[in-house]
Amino acid sequence: xxxxxxxxxxxxxxxxxxxxxxxxxxxxxxxxxxxxxxxxxxxxxxxxxxxxxxxxxxxxxxxxxxxxxxxxxxxxxxxxxxxxxxxxxxx
Amino acid sequence: xxxxxxxxxxxxxxxxxxxxxxxxxxxxxxxxxxxxxxxxxxxxxxxxxxxxxxxxxxxxxxxxxxxxxxxxxxxxxxxxxxxxxxxxxxxxxxxxxxxxxxxxxxxxxxxxxxxxxxxxxxxxxxxxxxxxxxxxxxxxxxxxxxxxxxxxxxxxxxxxxxxxxxxxxxxxxxxxxxxxxxxxxxxxxxxxxxxxxxxxxxxxxxxxxxxxxxxxxxxxxxxxxxxxxxxxxxxxxxxxxxxxxxxxxxxxxxxxxxxxxxxxxxxxxxxxxxxxxxxxxxxxxxxxxxxxxxxxxxxxxxxxxxxxxxxxxxxxxxxxxxxxxxxxxxxxxxxxxxxxxxxxxxxxxxxxxxxxxxxxxxxxxxxxxxxxxxxxxxxxxxxxxxxxxxxxxxxxxxxxxxxxxxxxx
Numbered sequence: 177x178x179x180x181x182x183x184x185x186x187x188x189x190x191x192x193x194x195x196x197x198x199x200x201x202x203x204x205x206x207x208x209x210x211x212x213x214x215x216x217x218x219x220x221x222x223x224x225x226x227x228x229x230x231x232x233x234x235x236x237x238x239x240x241x242x243x244x245x246x247x248x249x250x251x252x253x254x255x256x257x258x259x260x261x262x263x264x265x266x267x
Numbered sequence: 268x269x270x271x272x273x274x275x276x277x278x279x280x281x282x283x284x285x286x287x288x289x290x291x292x293x294x295x296x297x298x299x300x301x302x303x304x305x306x307x308x309x310x311x312x313x314x315x316x317x318x319x320x321x322x323x324x325x326x327x328x329x330x331x332x333x334x335x336x337x338x339x340x341x342x343x344x345x346x347x348x349x350x351x352x353x354x355x356x357x358x359x360x361x362x363x364x365x366x367x368x369x370x371x372x373x374x375x376x377x378x379x380x381x382x383x384x385x386x387x388x389x390x391x392x393x394x395x396x397x398x399x400x401x402x403x404x405x406x407x408x409x410x411x412x413x414x415x416x417x418x419x420x421x422x423x424x425x426x427x428x429x430x431x432x433x434x435x436x437x438x439x440x441x442x443x444x445x446x447x448x449x450x451x452x453x454x455x456x457x458x459x460x461x462x463x464x465x466x467x468x469x470x471x472x473x474x475x476x477x478x479x480x481x482x483x484x485x486x487x488x489x490x491x492x493x494x495x496x497x498x499x500x501x502x503x504x505x506x507x508x509x510x511x512x513x514x515x516x517x518x519x520x521x522x523x524x525x526x527x528x529x530x531x532x533x534x535x536x537x538x539x540x541x542x543x544x545x546x547x548x549x550x551x552x553x554x555x556x557x558x559x560x561x562x563x564x565x566x567x568x569x570x571x572x573x574x575x576x577x578x579x580x581x582x583x584x585x586x587x588x589x590x591x592x593x594x595x596x597x598x599x600x601x602x603x604x605x606x607x608x609x610x611x612x613x614x615x616x617x618x619x620x621x622x623x624x625x626x627x628x629x630x631x632x633x634x635x636x637x638x639x640x641x642x643x644x645x646x647x648x649x650x651x652x653x654x655x656x657x658x659x660x661x662x663x664x665x666x667x668x669x670x671x672x673x674x675x676x
Binding site (some may be wrong): 191193195197198199202204206207209210213215 | 274281286287288317337338363365387390430
């Protein structure tokens with residue numbers, strides 16, 4: 177699964193609502209009416225960090241994602257971007 | 268549904284143990300309805316005097332906002348006949364609770380349609396159960412096809428894109444699936460097909476109306492061919508036992524990810540189970556809706572791991588999970604056994620074992636059906652006469668004559 181360019185700045189789509197859950201989080205996109213989910217808390221931290229981080233790579237680092245796990249997290253962010261949950265932003 | 272995660276757990280597996288708040292819930296705003304559809308799952312018709320007031324309804328919305336419930340499916344009855352319907356709609360969307368509401372179209376005027384077009388957080392579902400007036404009106408009543416058609420025209424004219432054309436699948440309309448799709452396409456709408464449940468008045472007509480076994484296969488193939496362009500509200504997961512899973516969660520969400528709030532504030536495990544057995548509490552209780560969702564013993568029980576019961580040995584149990592709880596309950600089948608419409612045929616033998624007059628089957632808790640005959644209007648004629656056994660007035664307690672009341676033979 178191709179990931180996103182983690183050296184660019186990303187953010188949640190403004191119409192996405194995030195609800196933390198014990199297993200991670202639920203995401204609902206009010207524009208596409210699609211439900212999605214994050215299956216771990218660290219990914220939730222990454223997604224929340226996106227807004228203030230200059231790059232997705234930085235958002236991962238701030239959430240404590242080990243470098244070896246970056247491809248997995250990049251792929252997860254890629255899936256979110258494909259369903260319009262994430263959008264690229266100008267840093 | 269998309270999986271934006273590294274781990275490979277199925278979403279449905281996480282949901283089986285329930286969530287702190289429902290993902291969406293059904294909220295029936297009123298039992299009042301201008302129609303009397305034969306298969307109404309809430310037995311609606313007349314308003315209940317105990318229905319939630321505007322203030323109470325807003326308090327429920329406040330709770331849903333605090334719980335981060337993404338959206339509510341509003342229904343009834345016909346929700347738009349509530350005088351405060353538009354006020355509640357605006358209140359919910361202003362408080363970040365999206366609204367999808369079902370209507371037979373009676374109040375979708377051009378003005379209402381324009382109002383809906385302007386609100387991004389509202390979805391409209393127009394109910395139609397026949398692609399022709401003949402099939403539709405036989406079930407939903409005379410004129411109901413035209414009412415729905417007019418509403419769809421108003422919505423399309425106002426620029427409401429992607430509203431839903433909502434169809435309950437019956438024996439009579441399964442042959443019309445392509446025609447429904449064409450009607451939806453013509454209006455820029457999306458088709459939504461749902462399952463006929465033996466709930467409410469639907470219990471009385473289910474035997475004659477539910478799709479025949481061959482039609483189930485036809486429906487399944489049609490759904491597979493159309494993928495997620497046709498919505499199903501996840502209601503056909505029992506068909507997954509044909510092989511390939513249909514799009515959606517394929518899980519009975521009752522009490523785990525969905526529930527029902529009825530017009531008087533009673534909370535049930537699902538919209539198809541208005542019965543004491545599935546009543547979890549009432550939003551008017553001190554803990555409110557939140558308390559019911561999180562603390563009710565019924566819901567906690569539903570979130571326990573379920574055994575497959577008689578189905579555990581079946582190779583398809585993993586895909587259909589035993590089917591729909593409400594469908595089993597109201598057809599009198601054991602809850603841990605097969606769905607009455609089990610595609611492997613396990614339900615048919617059990618259905619055949621029911622008594623011919625269907626006695627002993629559970630009945631819905633509330634019936635708000637309109638009376639068959641309209642209530643009498645005008646004065647009721649009464650003739651005043653004296654009781655036949657009294658030939659004179661009764662004796663007063665103050666009578667002093669010792670012979671008072673004496674009757675000589």
